[in-house]
Structures are given as structure tokens and as C-alpha cells.
Amino acid sequence: MKVGLIGYGKMGKAIENILLKRGHEVVLKISHTPTVEELKGVEVAIEFSKPEFAYDNLKVLLENNVKTICGTTGWLNKQGEINQLTIANKTAYIYASNFSLGVNLFFELNKQLARMMNKYLNDYKINIEEIHHTQKLDAPSGTAITLAEGILDNTNLNTWSLDETGDTIIPIEAKRIENVPGTHIIQYTSNVDTIEISHTAHSREGFALGAVIAAEWIWDKQGIYTMNDVLELN
Template identity: 60%
Template sequence: MKIALLGYGKMGKVIERIALERGHEIVLKKGSQDGFDGLLNADVAIDFSVPDCAVSHISECLNNNIPVISGTTGWLANYSDMVNLCEKQNGSFIYGSNFSLGVNIFFELNAYLAKMMKNLSDYKVSMEEIHHTQKLDAPSGTAISLAQGIIENTEYTDWTLENPLANEIYIDAKRIENIPGTHSVFYDSKVDQIEIKHTAHSREGFALGSVIAAEWIIGKKGVFTMKDVLGI
């Protein structure tokens, strides 16, 4: 499989190594100042860039009939536009706030726990996410996905980084050097606390999941998620 890497920072380099180990070929390594030369030679593109570049990267792929996997976060105000473009072009597109296989299992566990806690009003939910200091967006896309999983299954209606109202989930977003990504969900009452937590040990889990998603999307048309890739 021929892969275009849109974004060639730390994540892009880890994706490159894992893709090569799995027998794939890299036909484009696009930095922020580079063009798209080589994109048309690709079977699929993987975008791990920055929020300001994500929409142009995804659009370029969809307009040229290149399936695209995007793990860039912080641009979701334009997500529906990319979904519409994918449908218009009969393209192939996966966005994931986190491509780690473990995190996607964690998403399902989070939603299941939220359903169990829905009617237990003595418990107040909150979250914490910790990432490296180079991460540009806060809270993380993963934290937003976790919050959304709670909102869809409880009476909560929104999340906040400030002092929460009764219907808001407080997210404590921390930036600490050399932390790949840690996410915790807490349910606190006067008598106890329930906590679920995912800790990434390196970027490799994110990179491997994105390559697996790229392998999966070949030959498929539509807008998908990692739930489709993993069959969960």
C-alpha cells in the first residue's frame, strides 16, 4: 500500500516507521511548508498535522479521490463540511480523535459506565486529561469524545474548562513535558469515587491504529469511525 503522510512531525515519523515495518511504502512526507507532490501516487493518506492545516489536507485528498485518515484534532467546527464533501465526491474518510486501539475500547467502557451512572444523582462526573506541552488544543479531542460519550448517555449537556454548572462536565486539561496522553473519568460522591483511566506509554499505539485504519479503508466508500474499523 502506498501512503501519503500529511504532517511529518513526531507522529508522522512514528507512523512512517510502523507503516514500513508492515510492508507499506511512503510516497509523500508533507511538512507544513510543503506541497502535495506525490499525493496522486498514494492509495491512502494519513493526516497528523495541525488544526489549521487539517481541512485543506482532507479536502485535497477527497477532491482527488484519495481515501484519508485524519487524527488531527482541534478543527471539528468544520467536520460537517468534510463529511458533506466526502459524500459529494463519493470519497472515503475516517476521522478519529484517538486511533489507539486501547482508547477506542476505553470509549466504549466510558459510555457503558455513563449508562450505569445515569440515575445515581449522588455522583458528580469530572475528567482529567494530561498531554505533552507541544499539544496545541485543549481539551484534547479524546477528552471531548469521552465527554460526548457521557453526554449522550446521561443528563449532562455540555463540558467546560471552567467552573462547571450542574449540567456541565468539568475537564481539567494539563500540559506536562513528555506525557503522550492520559485520560481519566471520575464519578465522585460523598462516600467514594469511581475512576476509569487510560494511560498511553508512547505514540506507537496512535500510529499503529492509524495504519490499521488506512489498511481497512481501502476499497470502501463513505464516512467511517474507528468503531467500524474495530467492529465494536
């Protein structure tokens, strides 16, 4: 598989190492929006850039029929347009707020717990806490938002917020601490006890491996997919 890395920071380098170990060829490594000329020979692109660049990067990739994996968070107000481009250009696209196998299993566990807790939310207050390294630009993390949306889809709660609290609001607390790859904690707290589930990443390798597995999976496909499709969690 001939892969282009769009965003060649720490995550891009971690992805490159795994690609090479698995026998793939990295034919493009850039930290700017690709040109048509640069994309010649690229079969699959893995995009981990910054929120302000993601849409322009994805637009060029999909318009040039490059199958694309995107892990950049904080730009999803334009996700609908990217989905339309994928369909119009008959290519393939996967977005995930987190490509880690463990996190995607955690997403499903979170939904199951939310369904179980829904009828007890008069007694239990829910809270989401996320901790990341100080270089992470968006807050809350895309993973925290995905967790919150999983709870909203399975309870009578209405929304999430970084700033507001209320009976129908899921509060998210975002912390930035040096050298923390990513920790997410879901708590249901009552006057008598606390139920808690958490996921702690120990390195970037789990995210990078998941992105490579997604690229391998999408290589011969067309359409819009999620990590649930890749990991057969549906």
C-alpha cells in the first residue's frame, strides 16, 4: 500500500514507523495542504494535522480520489461537506475522534453503561473528565465529545458543556498536563457511591496502529465508514 502522510508531526512519525514495519510504502510526508502533483501515486492518505487545516486537506484528497483516513479533531462543523465529496468522487473516507482499539471498545462500553444508568439519573450525576498533553489545541477532546454523544444517544440528557451545569447537561472537564497521551474518565456519582469507567493511553502507538489498520481496511473500498466498521463492532 502506498501511503501519504498529511501532517508529519509526532503522530505522523509514529504512523510512519508502523507502516514501514507492516511492509507499506510511505510515498508522501508533508505538513501542508497537498497539491495535485504531490498526490500522484498515493493510494491512501492518513491525515493528522491541525483543526484549521483539516478541511482544506481533506477537500484536496477526496477531490483527487485519494482514499482517506482522518484523525484530526476540532473541525467537524464541515463534516457534512466532506461526506458529500466522498460520495461525489466515489472514493472512501473514515473519520474517527480516536483510532485506538481500546478507545473504540471503551466507546461501546460507555454506551452500554449509559443505557443501564438512564433510569437512575435522578440519583446519579454524570461527569466526563479528559486529560491530554499541553500541545493539544482543541478542548474538549474529540474523544470526550464522542463519549458525551454516546451518552446523549442512550439517555434522556440533552447536551454537554464545558462551562454550564444542569440536570440535563453532561459537564466535561478538560485538563492539559505535560506528557499525557490521553485519559478519559466517566463518573456517575450519587450520595452513597460512584460508578466509574476510564481509559488511559500509555503512548501514541495505539492511536497510530489503529489508523494504519483503518487504512489497510479501506484500501479496496468505496464509501463512508467508521471504526465500528473496521473493528466489526456494529
